Amino acid sequence: MAGVSSPPPMDEKAKRTRDLLASFYTNTSNSNSAAPSSPSAASNLTPRSPSSLDSINSPSFDASSYMSLLVQKSNLEGLLQKHVQMAAEIKNLDTDLQMLVYENYNKFISATDTIKRMKSNILGMETNMEQLLAKITSVQSKSDSVNTSLFEKREHIEKLHRSRNLLRKVQFIYDLPSRLNKCIKAEAYADAVRFFTGAKPIFEAYGDSSFQECKRASEEAINTVIQNLQEKLYSDSEPIEARAEAVVLLKQLNFPVDNLKTSLLEKLEDCLLKLEDESKDVSVGEISKTFRAYLIIFPDSEQRLIELAQGLFSRRYDAVRYQLKKRMLSVDLLELLGIIWEDVTTVDQVLPEAALPAYSLESTCSSIRQHISIAFSHLQHEISDAVAGSQSKSNEGRDELDLHIVLENSKKAAMQGSLDLLVELRQFFDEKLELLPKLRELITDWVQEGFQEFFQNLEKHFILLSGSRTNNCPLGESNHSGVLTQSPDKLPTGLVLVLSQLAVFIEQSVIPKITEEIAASFSGGGVRVYEYGPAFIPGEICRLFRSAGEKLLHLYINMKTRKISVVSKKRFTTPNWIKHKEPREVHMFVDILLQELEGVKIEVKQILPCGVIKRHRNSDSVGSGSTNSSRSHPNAMREDKLTRSNTQRARSQFLESHLAKLFEQKMEIFTKVEYTQESVISTVIKLCLKSLQEFVRLQTLNRSGYQQIQLDMEFLKAPLKQLVDDDDAAIDFLLKEVNNAAHERCLDPILLEAPILDKLISAKLVKNKDLSASPL
């Protein structure tokens, strides 16, 4: 009906039926206005909304508009069809309604029937209930009577029962001592304790009166038990479980177990201390067993045990460290560490909480580190002993110090010492100690660092030893604590030279060798943070020693020249040069000068290599050659002039010397010092002569003073040239410079005449010869 077109499906129909029924009932209950909602009444409904045309079931359904719409839309056939359809639906609804009415009526009838039946059934129940009540009351009264009649008997029985129990208990208590003894005999201490603890409340209550005897006896027994238990606890031979049980029992007996524990632990501690003192009469294996035992016996004693174990090992490592203070071989150290490590592992199995391996690793590390650093400082001692020790020896013996031997010794000490040390330290890697592989990298670093520091310290020590900075070390580089603190007396100058040469040797031979060795066996590492750079930097060390060598060499030259300078200073500042007397002989100071220089030569000869004698120096050194020739010319000229005319004006001389210098090449007096005999000697001589020149320049001389200087210089010429093999030109030049200076500073510069000069010189030579001959 809803749609104009399609026939509605079956369930659609059923649904519609239900809806219709529902609306029917609600409508009847609410109002009657909607009652004629049948299709026949559809035409009566006023049209409301054209939209609800299709929904015939809705309250707003407008039948007339629906009708008109239908008429408008459909043709005749369609209308007819609709009509038929509608008629059929109306009929259907009719039958449905009839069916509903019928069913409801049926139900009503059956309900009335049921009510009728119920009414008849309920009538006979009242009497039955009354009978039941009467019977139950009689049963109750009977039961009460039985109860009262049996009450007394039951009371009696209960009393009897209680006394029996009491008697049994009393019996038990009386039997207790014997029972306990029996238990003791059978060593069934657990039972004994159980019995005793059972009886204990009674003893506490009546112990003073009725059961006095019995209490005493059983307490005696139980004391035996306690004693036995204690013995058991103390005896190491008992199985651990038994001992643990004993402790539990003792605890049950309220025995002060803690005292026992502390006494036991103290015993253990004593035992441990003894272990250290008398090294090996208790093995660590046993101790570890004891540890385990105590751990089981006293579960709460772990903390104390850990402390004990840690104490034990820290003491042992301390002992190792103490031993380390003396120089010991790596092998020995390794052996010691190995033993301790084994012990640590045994104990660790028992006491893992003590974290012993970590502690041990740490201690091993520090021990090895200490060992390495001690080894290095020892090596440093050895080397410095090789240098300085010989000095003291020679002082005692008053012998001439054989510098050459000292040098060789110290060279050997440096080279062999460091190599031996390397070999020795390498044993750390050979050893099959369990913990060493972990440390391998660390050790490598330490060794490298050790070498680095060692060489640095050695260099510092050299400088310190040389005494150049003993009392006035600049703040910035103040004494390193690592440097040996023995305040060195000033070394003999020769040893400074030895040190210098040693520094060169270290730079050129030892360090390359060490570097090689380190590369071979101590490479890798690098665990350490690299912010400080790699541990061992041979380049830096080489540089350090090269500069140290040079510094020491210069220091040597400096020390020598200073000595001579002091002599010269005295010579030139003491006399009144303006009132100098006529020269009678070569001044003594020349002897001292030559003596000092001879000393230099002896020392240098022993230590430094002989350089290539540069006979052709003139050609490769700028200036010397030309100075030699060109300078002799103006000087000769000047001498000529001077002898020719004493009234030569100083002004023109000055100009002339200027001129002369113009033609000369600059004399290179201050050349680089080499590590050769010649170089060092000539440098010393050059510096001395230069000093002489400067001293002369500070004085004002009279003629005699000038002549004295002329004489002295003339005399020096030959021996100095003898000392310096290769650089005659420089000597000539400098001697002449001294003369020139004297000439400039002389009020009346007139040279000594050549014959007198020769005479005085030969007189001096003869005198020297006599002097050297006479002591023999």
Added chain:
Amino acid sequence: MQGASTGIVYGGLKYQARCIADVRADPDHTSFLAGTLSLKEENEVHLIRLSPSGNELLCEGLFYHQNEIWDLKSCPYDSRILSTVYTSGETYGASVWKIPEISSQSNSPQLDQLVSLDDHTAKIKSVLWWPLGKHDKLVTIDERNIFVWSIDSSNKIAKVISQESVGMLHNLSGGAWDPHDRNAVAAICDSSLQCWDLRTMKNANAIEHAHIRDVDYNPKKQHILATAEDEFGIRLWDLRMPKIPLKELPGHSHWTWAVRHNPEYDGLILSAGTDSTVNLWQVSVGSEDPAIDSPRDKRSRQIDPLLNSYTDYEDSIYGIAWSSQDPSVFASLSYDGRVVVESVKPYIQRK
């Protein structure tokens, strides 16, 4: 001369010479005074001025000075006043001179002698002016004594205020006046450097065991001074810690004769030596130093403190002086009488 010469050479000194001094009181010019050392001739004092273009040294004045000059100082507050120490044979003396008005009529006038400082009984070594300006006192040092003079240059009066002998054992050879403290003078002794308090005329402090040739106070930092020594080259000291030097510099191949702090650039030190070189050093000393004592500083420590070595000299150099008018310029005087003025600008910039 050699090719790499950068300095401006003044060859006007005809004789050997040891002394050169900066004319501090001349604010407009870079001027120096140099005095000659000729035994037999009449000596000269030259007033040398760097030309405005800065590439030529001009002789502004040439004054005769009878005796050979061993020490010459320019008055720090009057450019026309100078002091000399001189000897002639066995006699010695010290005077304060006034440069006469430079007039066209005479080309080498005599100096006007203002005062003769002639109370000395031993050989006079040096005359000291207080370096920073007007001060009415003057210190002279002879071998045995230290004198303090009150000087009135306008009235040509000089009076000895106080005098103290150092005893026969010591041999004074020179000194320096502390620019930070008008009452402190450092005197060079045989084997020590003595610091004198002029109020009490007592030796207040001493650096022992030092054979010093020259001493110079740091003009920027109090208590710091530099010494030139035979043994150790150049050493820097803090007078509050006289035991240990702050720094050591290698100095020269032969004696280090003179050392001077730059008046402006701190840490810039000039030294002259008998090895015919002048060395320019850069050292940092002082409190701000440890603050940057980091690895970087360590590396910088390895940098050679020697900035440059001027080697273009023919003879020993006894006199050096910074110009206070242009602190990047110094003059050096070698024994042969050659004055060389160099600029250190390239090395300052490098810093």
